[in-house]
Amino acid sequence: MLKKSLVVLMLMAAMLVAVACGNNNNGNTDAEGNNQNQDDVNAAAGEGEDSIKIVAAHNQTDPENPYQDGLLEFKEVAESESGGSIEVEVHAGTLGTSESELVESLQVGGADVVLVSPGFMSNTGIREIDLFALPYLFDSYDHWEQTVDGEVGDEIADIILEESDNKFKLVGYWSAGVRHYYGKQPLQSIDDLQGMTIRTQTSGVVADFWNQTGAVPTDVDWGELYQALQQNVVDSAENAYPYFVQQNHHETDNGRYTTETGHDYTTRFLLINNEEFESYSEEHQDIILEAAAASVEAERQALYEQEEEYRQQLLEDGGEINEIDKAPFIEIAEPLQDEVAEEIGVTHLLEQIRDMR
Structure with a gap:
């Protein structure tokens, strides 16, 4: 009888502990004042998500x-x-x-x-x-x-x-x-691109544009471009200041001269x-x-x-920048825009973009 009484008392004590733990929520309540258990708190903090x-x-x-x-x-x-x-x-x-x-x-x-x-x-x-x-x-x-x-x-x-x-x-x-030309010589006119190799895309509309300017699109991996410019693998490239100046392309023999063609707001x-x-x-x-x-x-x-920060750095590092008449470039670009837009079925989008100028 004594052993049975002890067992009953131990079970009752365990039940009281479990109830007390269940009511212990460290003072957390929801927006309506109801108690939240710790699992709810963790879930609210994102810990309940996989x-x-x-x-x-x-x-x-x-x-x-x-x-x-x-x-x-x-x-x-x-x-x-x-x-x-x-x-x-x-x-x-x-x-x-x-x-x-x-x-x-x-x-x-x-x-x-x-x-x-x-x-x-x-x-x-x-x-x-x-x-x-x-x-x-x-x-x-x-x-x-x-x-x-x-x-x-x-x-x-x-x-x-x-x-x-x-x-x-x-x-x-x-x-x-905004992408610009940079290469072994400044561009005074579009004619200066005749026969010049330029690191750019070698297929698609970008390559078509540069081909029509007289340049020769050439494939060079971005990570290898510094060496390609330094070793005369390509005559030129095109990119925006924050990217080619960070890579010190403007310090190479074939990257010293930048002409602000502004051909692509990328x-x-x-x-x-x-x-x-x-x-x-x-x-x-x-x-x-x-x-x-x-x-x-x-x-x-x-x-x-x-x-602007990297444009200024280029000048401070001894690089040279010049402007150019963009009209001959745009004369090539606009018919190409029309042709490609019709081919890929987005003429309506091209017109919307032009109307927003």
Whole structure:
């Protein structure tokens, strides 16, 4: 009898402890004053979500560039807003310095978020995005922003999703600056490009434009361009100040002279693997889209600030800059715009863009 009494007392004591623990919520209450247990608190902080890891990549090897600023902002917002249930791993050129490598990584699952240009994306068969690769399409950053942040940008995003069979989701438009010619000699007129090799895309509308100027588009990997300019592999290249000055291209024999052709207010696509995105919870999807929007703002701001900063650095380093009459270049570009827009079925979008000037 004594043993049975002891057993009963021990069971009663255990029950009292369990009740007390169940009522202990460390003082946490919900908005209506009801108690929350610790699991509810953890879930509210994001710990209740399944953890996911996102690999985000761009092709620039120097981490001091707007691409890196944008992806680091993406990382910060995604991780902080998710309470740590989203981890973002940022790669600066380590998954490939060629944008075609990044697109392939996105396709096969080696990366979840990548930054690519329209020219390389068109290699996937989505021809409509060549619209944003057309030279002299925009005449200012305001014009560019109105376009990509408006109806035209929305329609292109829908096209990318649909024509990639729901594989690629566009989550932001970034800029890579205003592109200019730089080479072994300044351009005084368009005739100076005759027979000159230029590192640029070797297919698509960009290559067509440079071919019509008389230049010879030549394929050189971005990570190898400094050496190619120094060793006379190519006569020239074209890019925006924050990118080629960071890589010291202006200090090479064939990169010393910059002519401000201003032929491209560039567009870059921030893409996410949509199959992965659709597998995330609705909460995680919302956070990723919020992080993408924050990254757009951060990248553009960094780019705009660096345009003048690196232009000035080029001059201080002994590089030379000259202006040129753009009319002959635009005379080549506009018929090319019309031809390509009709071919890829976006004439209506081209007209919208022109009307916003």
